[in-house]
Amino acid sequence: MPLQIYNTLTRRKEEFVPGTPGYVGIYVCGPTVYGDPHLGHARGPITYDVLRRWLRRQGLRVRFVSNITDVGHLVDDADEGEDKIARRAKLEQLEPMEVAEKYTWSYFDELAALNVLRPDIAPRATGHILEQQALTQELIAKGHAYEANGSVYFSVNSWPQYGKLSGRTPEDEEAGARVEVREEKRDPRDFALWKRANPEHLMRWPSPWGVGFPGWHIECSAMSLKYLGEGFDLHAGGIDLQFPHHEAEIAQAEAAGHAFARYWMHHNHVLLNGQKMAKSTGNLVLLSQLRGKHEPMYVRFYLLQAHYRSVLDFTDEGLEAAKNGYLRLLNAYREVHHRLQAAPSGHHAGLEAALDILERDFETALNDDLNTPQAIAALFAFVTELNRALAERPGRESLARAERVFTELGEGVLGLFPARVLEHQLGGELLEGLVQMLLSVREEARQNRNFKLSDAIRDRLIELGVQVEDTREGPKWKVGA
RNA sequence: GGCGCUGUAGCCAAGUGGUAAGGCAGAGGUCUGCAAAACCUCCAUUCACCGGUUCGAAUCCGGUCAGCGCCUCCA
DSSP states (O other): OOOOOEEEETEEEEEOOOSTTTEEEEOOOBSSSSOOHHHOOOOOHHHHHHHHHHHHHTTTTEEOOOBBOOOBBBSSSTTTBHHHHHHHHHTTTHHHHHHHHHHHHHHHHHHHTTTTTSSSSOGGGGGGGHHHHHHHHHHHTSSSEETTTTTEEOOOOGGTTTTTTTTTTHHHHHHOOSOOOTTTTTTTTTTEEEEOOOTOSSSSBBTTTTSSEETTTHHHHHHHOOOOOOTOEEEEEEEIIIIIHHHHHHHHHHHHHHOOSSSEEEEEOEEEEEEEEEETBBBBBBHHHHHHHHHHHHHHHHTTSSOOOOOEEHHHHHHHHHOOOOOOOHHHHHHHHHHHHHHSSSHHHHHHHHHHHHHHHHHHHHHHHHHHHHHHOOOOOOOHHHHHHHOOOOOOOHHHHHHHIIIIIIIIIIIOOHHHHHSSSHHHHHHHHHHHHHHHHHHHHHHTTTTHHHHHHHHHHHHHEEEEEEEEEEEEEOOOO
């Protein structure tokens, strides 16, 4: 079965067919870089990272674009209030661009730790002022936008399709009636394409309408069309962006006469202890904090154990469970790698059969709207068979295939086993030598049945973070996870 | 007030018409000097509740209760 994606536009799963055979263009809404990235920021990138890796494995050439918003995102309601970056700049006494750089890099650093591949293009809004102005002019020319007082607004009334993504009608909006009406706007639903800059506004550019800055939504329309072209394949982002951000993006692009994204994906939120993560309540955990305490792969694994469209509740207990489950997979992977060094040539029928099943079930799972929990379940089922087979000393050819499949699916697609976690001896040669020496002393003690000494050595090593296991081939050790 | 989502074992979480995946935790067993890792066995007659449709429903329909999201910045 080919890949099916739940398309928010049609509200059902559809076969994903790239517009140009062999090529896929993906645009993912990135963060506004005005603060440290938290756990919630990681879910989208990890989800679409798996999608990207999966498409690549199908032999498709993927261009992955994810923007950095560094201007135009206001603090308050739709068209009032300070720019988030600018406010932060004042707070930290920095240039707005310093703020943007600082948090852009912290964002990318955290994602790298989570084994998320870098976008092919990470366009900045401030680097595309001209493109945004050009699109705004197209909209004015076509009668879908108007200038007022040095600002330009999109005229929602002029575009009947407005609401097709979120399913909202003008009546819904009126019923809500929480959008503050701004004098110069013709309709409360109208949103800014360009904003006049007050004298104290830090970020400002000249424009046909005077000095100002771009509205928040216009950047994504302009940049996605620029780098992915008309009618590009897929646009993705957080469920909260569905309205108004993505609705606005579609209206801007299509009203200007450009075919826009054909598929839309929206990932759900991560809750922290059952509550929404929000700065205002302090209920949030920064990625940097998590990284300080836990191997990032535990977090990645935790997130992938839930379907991307489900709400995921993140708890300490859940993280502990994810860690233990992850280690089960990692141990098996390491064991295969280890056994391969000295295995004689040969095939193992049971192991090969388990690999066939794994490849089949894994593919079925991911093709069903990126069902990573089921793909992981397939991996667990395989690991049980693998461990059983390992007792029978499978031959090299089968082990090699197991390692290859494990690598291709576990790391290549799910991104769970970067080289870093496979390396047992993280401490280098000195540590290697010291541990070997201690273990040989311990072995001698064990031969002499001096278990008091041998256990003391083991306990002390464990305290220091070195795990010791006695196996038929002699003692094995590893650092930490 | 409007729109929408969710409710599956102690915890997490798949499953959207054919008779409950998987992980963690827990119990017992094998292996081990003891552990660890691994393996084996057990662990929801039942899917918030009440009705209905159907040969058959966790899955569809209606209602009730509970939690959550969006409608305003938000991943």
